[in-house]
Structures are given as C-alpha cells and as structure tokens.
Amino acid sequence: MRASDAVRGQVRRSGYRRLSHGLYLPLLDGARADEEQLRDLAAWCLVLPEDAVFTHVTAAYLHDWWLPKLPRFVPVFAAMDLHSNRPRRAGLICSRLDRAADTEMVRGLPVDACPEVLLRAARDLAVLDLVPMVDSALRKGDATRAGLDQICATGRPGVRQLRLASSLADPRSESAWESILRLFHHVIEIDVVPQKQMFDDAGRFVARVDLWVTGTPFVHEYDGGEHERAPRRTIDLRRGRGLNDLGITRRGYVADDLLNHPLAVLQEMDRELDRPHRPARLARWRRWVAESSYSDAGRRRLQNRWLRRTTGIADWSVPA
Known part of the structure; x- marks a missing residue:
C-alpha cells in the first residue's frame, strides 16, 4: 500500500502536517484516530525500501493485538533486507534482516511474519507487556505454538524473553488485563483455569468465568470500566445471582489492585484458600510490574531506549 496523498521531499506549510523530515500528509477533517494512524503508516512506505515490512508494536497494532501501556513517543518500527538503502528519519527505527522478509499484508500494509514480530517486540518489552500480546496473537490465530517453538529454539536476540512469554501464554484469555490477572495468580502459586464454563445440577449453562481457582468454589475476574455501564451491569447482576445459586463466590479485581495494592490482594486470596500468608511470594510480581x-x-x-535508536539502524543480523 502506498499513500496516494502523501508528499515526499517538498516543504508544505498550509493544509499539510509534517510526519517527518521531507514527509507530509494533507490535513483530513473528521478523520478517526485509527484512520490517521493508517494514513501515517502508508506515508512511511514512501521512504522505506520496496522490500521493507513493519514489525514490533507497529505490526502488532496492525494485527489488532493487545498492546501494553506504551509511552507517549512510539516510533514506527520497520525491517529491511541487509543490502537495501537505509532510510534515516526521526520517528523511524529500521532493523536489518539476515533473511528475506516473510511478508504478510495486513490492513493493506506489509508486515513481517507473526513470530518475527513477537521476537522483535521481545527485545524491548517486559514480561507483563509481552504475554498479553502473545495471548492475543494465539487467540486470533495469527501465531501458532509450533511457529513460536520454532523461533524460540534459535539463539537470536530476544529469544529468552519470548520463550518465557510463550511458556506463560494462554489463548483462552479474552482481554489483556485478564492475562495480567492470570499472571498474578501464577506468581503467587494459585492454580487457575481460564474461561471455565459453569453449569447447574440440571446441566444448564450458568456462566463462563475469567479464572476458576482450581478445586475451589471461588472465581476471580477482572472488572474493567465496561462493567459499570448500565447494560453490562444488569447482565453482571443476573450472572452473579446464578453463580451464588451454585455456591460459587465471585471476586472482581481492577488494575489498581494488581499494580498498586498486590499485598492486600495476596492477603485476601491467602485467607480465602486458608493457606499461610507469605509476602515473599510477591517479589517476582513487584519486579515484573517495575520493569x-x-x-x-x-x-x-x-x-529512552527508543529515542536513542530512532535515527539509527539496529543491525540484528549479528548477536546483540
């Protein structure tokens, strides 16, 4: 895909916005944020070689995978052949490939193969950032276990992080925060089953829950902002009554619980399971959140990492 209305190499002042050095887009009234983002990426194709592909979080965005809470400045990530011309633009990070790109067209734009995209992201992202992304890639069918296992068997940069994220990934998750809640249970050594279906004694379906604490009458779920809206609230109340009739206790958690008050959550869960309270279980969780x-x-x-690289070429054809 090429941006038919983008202008390269000529200064435009009125009616245009500057995307980068020598790259302009005409202003478009009423355009949605997603539409503008796609226009931007199509315009970047004008300064990239023909064989270039998008990768990292740029490709993850095009795939509509679950993204982490990214900083304000996020460059465009691309990859190209070893011998292609090397564009240098503010806001663009280009990586060298020691192989031919396995190009896929996503939303009309060229992206690298999904395992390669995840490996590229694994070089920068922390565990809590990467696992939900892998979950969503597996859930959508864009990535496969076999493909991840194959790339994780190499010794390339980022493999160690991707191997860990792949081992923790579960395509049954239905949201990024559900994935993070599952990871919290993993760290504090509580076995859970994602997306467990609950039935009454007559075999009638009652509810599908985010996380069932294995072998107990407890379910733990992530409650996002949509649960406070009237239509969803009505459904949740009816669903909660059905779970109560089964003798199941539902506990809901939000992001603030997991990020800022994990000790209080651990205490609640320890009391619930009648097990000794050991705050040391949170050591790895606190490290994961901080990273x-x-x-x-x-x-x-x-x-800071991306700002240092934004005008240079990262050569991943050799070990980091």
Whole structure:
C-alpha cells in the first residue's frame, strides 16, 4: 500500500502536517484516530525500501493485538533486507534482516511474519507487556505454538524473553488485563483455569468465568470500566445471582489492585484458600510490574531506549 496523498521531499506549510523530515500528509477533517494512524503508516512506505515490512508494536497494532501501556513517543518500527538503502528519519527505527522478509499484508500494509514480530517486540518489552500480546496473537490465530517453538529454539536476540512469554501464554484469555490477572495468580502459586464454563445440577449453562481457582468454589475476574455501564451491569447482576445459586463466590479485581495494592490482594486470596500468608511470594510480581510499561520507570526505560535508536539502524543480523 502506498499513500496516494502523501508528499515526499517538498516543504508544505498550509493544509499539510509534517510526519517527518521531507514527509507530509494533507490535513483530513473528521478523520478517526485509527484512520490517521493508517494514513501515517502508508506515508512511511514512501521512504522505506520496496522490500521493507513493519514489525514490533507497529505490526502488532496492525494485527489488532493487545498492546501494553506504551509511552507517549512510539516510533514506527520497520525491517529491511541487509543490502537495501537505509532510510534515516526521526520517528523511524529500521532493523536489518539476515533473511528475506516473510511478508504478510495486513490492513493493506506489509508486515513481517507473526513470530518475527513477537521476537522483535521481545527485545524491548517486559514480561507483563509481552504475554498479553502473545495471548492475543494465539487467540486470533495469527501465531501458532509450533511457529513460536520454532523461533524460540534459535539463539537470536530476544529469544529468552519470548520463550518465557510463550511458556506463560494462554489463548483462552479474552482481554489483556485478564492475562495480567492470570499472571498474578501464577506468581503467587494459585492454580487457575481460564474461561471455565459453569453449569447447574440440571446441566444448564450458568456462566463462563475469567479464572476458576482450581478445586475451589471461588472465581476471580477482572472488572474493567465496561462493567459499570448500565447494560453490562444488569447482565453482571443476573450472572452473579446464578453463580451464588451454585455456591460459587465471585471476586472482581481492577488494575489498581494488581499494580498498586498486590499485598492486600495476596492477603485476601491467602485467607480465602486458608493457606499461610507469605509476602515473599510477591517479589517476582513487584519486579515484573517495575520493569513493565505499567510503571512510570518502565515507560521511561522504553522511551529512552527508543529515542536513542530512532535515527539509527539496529543491525540484528549479528548477536546483540
């Protein structure tokens, strides 16, 4: 796909917006944010080689995978052949490939193969950022276990992080925060089953729950903002009554619980399961949160890393 209305190499002041050095797009009144983003990516194709593909979080966005809480400045990520011309533009990070790109067309734009996209993202993203992305790629069928296993068997940069994320991934998750809630249970050593279907004694379906605590009458779910809206609230109340009739206790959690008050959540779950309370179980969780884009420090780390690379070429044809 090429941007038919983008202008390259000529200064435009009135009626245009500057995308990068020598790259302009005409203003479009009433355009949605997603539409503008696609126009931007199509315009970037004008300064990329013909064999270039989008990768990293840029390709993840095009695939509509679950993205982490990215910093304000997010460059466009592309990859190209070893011998192609190397564009240098602010806001663009180009990586060199030691192979021919396995190009797929997604929303009219060229992207690298899904395992390669995830591997590229794994070089920058933390565990809490990467696992939901892998979950969504598997859930949509864009990536497969076999493809991930194949790339994780190599010794390329980012493999260790992707291997860990792949081992923790589960395509049954229905949202990024459900994935993060599942990871919290993994860290504090509570076995859960995602998307468990509940039936009454007559075999009638009652509800499908986010996480069933294995072997217990407890279910844990992530309650996003949509649960506060009137239509969804009505459904949730009816569903909750059905679970109560089965003798099942439902507990809902939000992002603030997991990021800022994990000790309180751990205490509640320990009491619920009648097991000894051990705050040391949270050590790895606190480290994962601190490293991720869900902390200020994690977003600054990403921002600084990308700013250092935004005008250069990262050559991944040799070990990092």
